[in-house]
Amino acid sequence: MLDVLERTAVEAGRAILSVKPSCAGTMIKSDQSPVTIADHMAEDIILNALLRAFPGVPVVAEEAMADGRVPQIEGHAFFLVDPLDGTKEYINQSADYTVNIALIENGIPVAGVVYAPARHTGYAAYKGRASKFMVAADDGVCDRGDIRCRAKGGSLTAVASRSHSNAQTEEFLRVNSITSCLSVGSSLKFCLLAEGIADVYPRYGRTMEWDTAAGDAVLRAAGGRTSLVDGAPLTYGKRRQASDCDFANPHFIAWGADR
Structure with missing residues (x-):
């Protein structure tokens, strides 16, 4: 599963990077948040990949939800997808935006990938292990290492x-x-x-x-x-x-x- 989620997030990130923010056709949704061509391109890639790899697993995705496409999730594991989290950052040409894909079981996020395309950096969770990875010029995942939260010190x-x-x-x-x-x-x-x-x-x-x-x-x-x-x-x-x-x-x- 993790390999699919990572490859999908990287592919979606590549699509985002292919669109210049100045040419992204920014629109404002009913909730007053911005959406761009890059959001829709990335979401299409993710939805198609998840459908192929995990048929029958519902996907709750931000732009599909905005269009009124709400899957039935009761009694099921399901995916949550934000194809471009931080659209404002993307529009403002900051590197602080991500592609987010998570698997939810019994109300708990049990697997997920966060990929920051402009940083070529990703984070993953699967089977209780958290890791950080880099993405090479050929879009291959490399330099993976486990990560852990630090212990609380005297100041936070x-x-x-x-x-x-x-x-x-x-x-x-x-x-x-x-x-x-x-x-x-x-x-x-x-x-x-x-x-x-x-x-x-x-x-x-x-x-x-x-x-x-x-x-x-x-x-x-x-x-x-x-x-x-x-x-x-x-x-x-x-x-x-x-x-x-x-x-x-x-x-x-x-x-x-x-x-």
């Missing part, structure tokens, strides 16, 4: 979004005496925790499950956890929510290792 380093900081995030940092904060876009925030560069990612803002599942899979496999603000675990496959739409996440805190 937080990682936060460049686009979504707010008063609640600032209060979390103050209450936890955190003065060191790294800023990065997309699901790379989870990956910085997973490889031991930072300790905590507080998210007091709206996200969707396809935004977080692949990065969360990598973090959990590296020894971290993602919890709601009340300490309950973040789960996936949330439908018929009274307070929000299907597949929307509540606020959460992603943590590296406890010790």
Whole structure:
């Protein structure tokens, strides 16, 4: 499975890189988020690859959902796909965007790939193992190494979004005496925790499950956890929510290792 997910993410990343942001035909969706030709190209590649490799496994993908194509996931393992997480970063020609593919079983992200095409860097989770890899000029995966969250020290380093900081995030940092904060876009925030560069990612803002599942899979496999603000675990496959739409996440805190 992991080989398929990695090859698919790299192929989708290659398609994204083939489109110049200035020529990407940016449009604004009904939720006021941007979408580009690159988003759609990458999603088509991923959906076709998953259908060929895993027929019968439902796929919840961001742009398909925006078009009203909602698969039945009840009682099934399913994939969550964000073909271009960090579209704003892509448009602004930052390298902080990713391709996200995750497998969900019983509400838990058990496998996933996060690939940052502009960095030629990827992260993977499978069978409880988290790894980081590079992608060579021929699109082959190379230089793979296992990664783990670092143990908590006397001071913590937080990682936060460049686009979504707010008063609640600032209060979390103050209450936890955190003065060191790294800023990065997309699901790379989870990956910085997973490889031991930072300790905590507080998210007091709206996200969707396809935004977080692949990065969360990598973090959990590296020894971290993602919890709601009340300490309950973040789960996936949330439908018929009274307070929000299907597949929307509540606020959460992603943590590296406890010790």
